[in-house]
Amino acid sequence: MEITFDCTQCGRCCHDLRLTLSVAEARVWAGRGHRVDLLAEGWPWPEADNADGDPDDPASQWRMATSFPVSIGDVPFRVNLRLVARHVGACPHLLPDMRCGNYEARPRICRIYPLESRPFEAMVPAHRLCPPEAWGQSLPVLERDGVPADAEAAAILAAHRAAMVADVPVKERLVRVIGWAETAMAGEGLAVREIAPNALIAALDAAERGAGGAAQPWGIVTNRETTRAMLADLECPVWLVAAEEGFLSAFGDES
Numbered sequence: 001m002e003i004t005f006d007c008t009q010c011g012r013c014c015h016d017l018r019l020t021l022s023v024a025e026a027r028v029w030a031g032r033g034h035r036v037d038l039l040a041e042g043w044p045w046p047e048a049d050n051a052d053g054d055p056d057d058p059a060s061q062w063r064m065a066t067s068f069p070v071s072i073g074d075v076p077f078r079v080n081l082r083l084v085a086r087h088v089g090a091c092p093h094l095l096p097d098m099r100c101g102n103y104e105a106r107p108r109i110c111r112i113y114p115l116e117s118r119p120f121e122a123m124v125p126a127h128r129l130c131p132p133e134a135w136g137q138s139l140p141v142l143e144r145d146g147v148p149a150d151a152e153a154a155a156i157l158a159a160h161r162a163a164m165v166a167d168v169p170v171k172e173r174l175v176r177v178i179g180w181a182e183t184a185m186a187g188e189g190l191a192v193r194e195i196a197p198n199a200l201i202a203a204l205d206a207a208e209r210g211a212g213g214a215a216q217p218w219g220i221v222t223n224r225e226t227t228r229a230m231l232a233d234l235e236c237p238v239w240l241v242a243a244e245e246g247f248l249s250a251f252g253d254e255s
């Protein structure tokens with residue numbers, strides 16, 4: 001199956017950003033004075049049950065490769081930490097004519113859009129911001145049988161995915177350096193830690209030097225009373241919060 005595409009340069013993907021960055025890209029973004037938030041989601045991951053992830057489930061394998069283990073109460077979890085450039089409205093690099101003012105140094109996630117960055121998900125044009133005319137049948141082939149048609153795009157996508165795996169040890173130390181130990185339940189939302197650009201760079205410096213500090217007791221934030229009660233029954237530290245800056249919810253608040 002072929003998906004055809006040509007960018008119309010409408011600029012929609014450069015607005016209301018949520019760009020997942022590698023550690024190196026986060027350094028560059030923060031170095032330009034722009035905020036990079038930390039977003040965390042976690043999965044209960046019983047050690048005796050698929051400790052290495054389900055070999056027949058690509059999503060399970062990807063989660064395993066891009067997460068680190070923590071204990072929440074006595075329950076083993078795996079936490080995926082993302083470094084995310086979030087920005088309401090136009091990207092600070094977007095020029096008035098919708099060209100990128102950061103073209104040479106733009107993150108990989110910008111270079112591969114609208115390709116799917118996660119290896120276990122198919123790319124769905126209807127889920128992308130690109131207008132209908134960007135998907136005309138006479139346009140160049142973007143993807144063939146789930147594989148990017150362009151070798152350079154395929155290499156950038158592979159590098160992005162490799163960085164998501166290679167960065168895990170630094171991210172595991174980063175949360176210890178800044179003393180943050182909160183996650184949301186995957187599928188419910190994302191715990192958010194805002195951090196000033198200079199503070200993030202300093203913390204990444206420390207984490208990359210191997211600093212990590214003492215392990216913190218982890219807890220879960222949720223805006224759903226049913227989740228809070230279920231986790232409390234398991235004696236997991238859990239906090240009921242409203243969906244706001246510190247918690248991006250996939251659902252409305254439930255009390």
Ligand code: SF4
Pocket residue numbers: 013014015017091092093094095099100101102103106107110
């Ligand atoms: S860095 Fe460039 S391509 Fe990426 S969102 Fe900003 S303006 Fe768009």
Ligand code: SF4
Pocket residue numbers: 006007008009010011012013014113114129130131134
């Ligand atoms: S939303 Fe799609 S068509 Fe519009 S600028 Fe971004 S990649 Fe191009």
